[in-house]
Amino acid sequence: MDMIRRLGGSVILIVSRIGLMGLFLIKTVFYIFIPPLKFYRLLKQIRFIGAQSSFVIILTGLFTGMVLGLQGFRILEYFGSDALLGPTVALPLIKEMGPVLAALMVTARAGSALTAEIGIMRISEQIDALELMGLSPYRYLFVPNLLAAIISLPLLTAFFDVIGIYGGYLVGVKLLGLGGGVYFGEMATSVDMKDITEGIFKSLSFGVIIAWVSCFKGFYVQLAGQGAEGVSKATTQSVVLSAVLILVWDYVMTSIFF
Amino acid sequence: MRKLDLELTVGLFVLIGILCLAYLSMKIAKEEIVGGDGYEVYAVFSNIGGLKVGSSASIAGVDVGQVTAITMEDYEAKVVLRLPSDVQIQEDAIAAIKTKGIIGEKYVMITPGGAEEMIPPGGRIRDTLPALDVEELISNFVFGKV
Numbered sequence: 001m002d003m004i005r006r007l008g009g010s011v012i013l014i015v016s017r018i019g020l021m022g023l024f025l026i027k028t029v030f031y032i033f034i035p036p037l038k039f040y041r042l043l044k045q046i047r048f049i050g051a052q053s054s055f056v057i058i059l060t061g062l063f064t065g066m067v068l069g070l071q072g073f074r075i076l077e078y079f080g081s082d083a084l085l086g087p088t089v090a091l092p093l094i095k096e097m098g099p100v101l102a103a104l105m106v107t108a109r110a111g112s113a114l115t116a117e118i119g120i121m122r123i124s125e126q127i128d129a130l131e132l133m134g135l136s137p138y139r140y141l142f143v144p145n146l147l148a149a150i151i152s153l154p155l156l157t158a159f160f161d162v163i164g165i166y167g168g169y170l171v172g173v174k175l176l177g178l179g180g181g182v183y184f185g186e187m188a189t190s191v192d193m194k195d196i197t198e199g200i201f202k203s204l205s206f207g208v209i210i211a212w213v214s215c216f217k218g219f220y221v222q223l224a225g226q227g228a229e230g231v232s233k234a235t236t237q238s239v240v241l242s243a244v245l246i247l248v249w250d251y252v253m254t255s256i257f258f
Numbered sequence: 259m260r261k262l263d264l265e266l267t268v269g270l271f272v273l274i275g276i277l278c279l280a281y282l283s284m285k286i287a288k289e290e291i292v293g294g295d296g297y298e299v300y301a302v303f304s305n306i307g308g309l310k311v312g313s314s315a316s317i318a319g320v321d322v323g324q325v326t327a328i329t330m331e332d333y334e335a336k337v338v339l340r341l342p343s344d345v346q347i348q349e350d351a352i353a354a355i356k357t358k359g360i361i362g363e364k365y366v367m368i369t370p371g372g373a374e375e376m377i378p379p380g381g382r383i384r385d386t387l388p389a390l391d392v393e394e395l396i397s398n399f400v401f402g403k404v
Binding site: 043192 | 265268270275278283285314
């Protein structure tokens with residue numbers, strides 16, 4: 001009897017947490033349309049989420065493209081069709097790896113920091129102070145984060161794609177001796193605008209996921225635990241939940257576009 | 259000054275990002291932002307195999323245009339080709355659907371004719387050859403029709 005009660009209790013808890021997250025997103029989106037927009041805060045968050053992530057995105061993009069070039073070349077050489085290295089590097093990069101890996105890197109770099117920052121503002125009662133002064137934390141904290149993530153992620157994904165394609169070029173053409181014209185020519189014939197828009201739509205939705213999860217986990221830091229321990233737990237949860245949601249949602253998006 | 263730096267970083271970031279997007283869509287996907295000049299002709303095929311919108315049209319192996327629309331008319335496939343205005347094709351030119359390599363993609367090969375008259379924009383390439391059906395070819399071979 002006691003076990004069943006505990007089971008029921010945890011189900012109710014999970015459902016209410018999901019509901020809380022949903023309401024949080026709806027409320028944040030609702031505040032986007034209520035002026036004034038905190039424009040300076042938005043710029044700051046774009047710098048933090050977008051511009052300052054550029055370096056790590058460039059580094060990961062370069063090596064992802066290089067490893068795709070190397071692996072692709074080995075398999076394609078088997079079939080004597082190494083001319084198709086361009087599409088082999090570009091298509092997975094543009095459709096899947098660019099959006100997903102860029103989003104995972106941003107989660108690790110910026111999402112965790114956002115959760116910790118908002119969580120500490122929560123436990124040191126700075127958010128209560130904001131509310132006391134009549135400033136909505138949604139308008140002041142969450143809307144700029146959400147918009148900045150939505151603006152930054154597609155741009156970072158585009159960085160990632162271009163650098164990755166160049167990385168594949170470095171390995172395929174400069175290292176393994178494929179013709180440069182073949183690499184880009186075959187790529188141009190097999191990549192459609194549709195593939196690029198698919199990647200961009202994915203990265204837009206990943207931006208929403210990152211901002212949503214990391215702000216939610218920071219704002220409701222008490223749900224994870226008390227004090228500093230709560231912040232550390234909330235940060236871990238935010239990174240894990242964002243990464244899982246990004247990968248699951250990537251599958252859903254792919255099946256929609258398929 | 260600090261505020262200016264912030265705006266500069268964000269501006270630079272957004273600018274480079276948009277440049278990357280433009281590079282991807284224009285160079286890699288070959289999307290024409292400005293509706294390129296040129297004209298359209300069409301050809302009717304009995305079977306287009308795996309030809310798709312965006313497949314290339316070539317003369318003497320040089321890519322000159324691409325397929326912009328495929329529709330069905332009277333149980334036959336009507337394929338619209340967009341060609342640049344400096345490429346003129348003759349009235350008796352032949353459009354054939356070929357395959358790049360053995361398992362490569364399908365494309366339209368235009369063989370120039372010898373007629374004086376050129377096909378006007380919106381005109382029709384009358385002589386066509388449908389896509390080669392490899393399975394049919396093999397079955398003909400197996401059952402001794404060739």
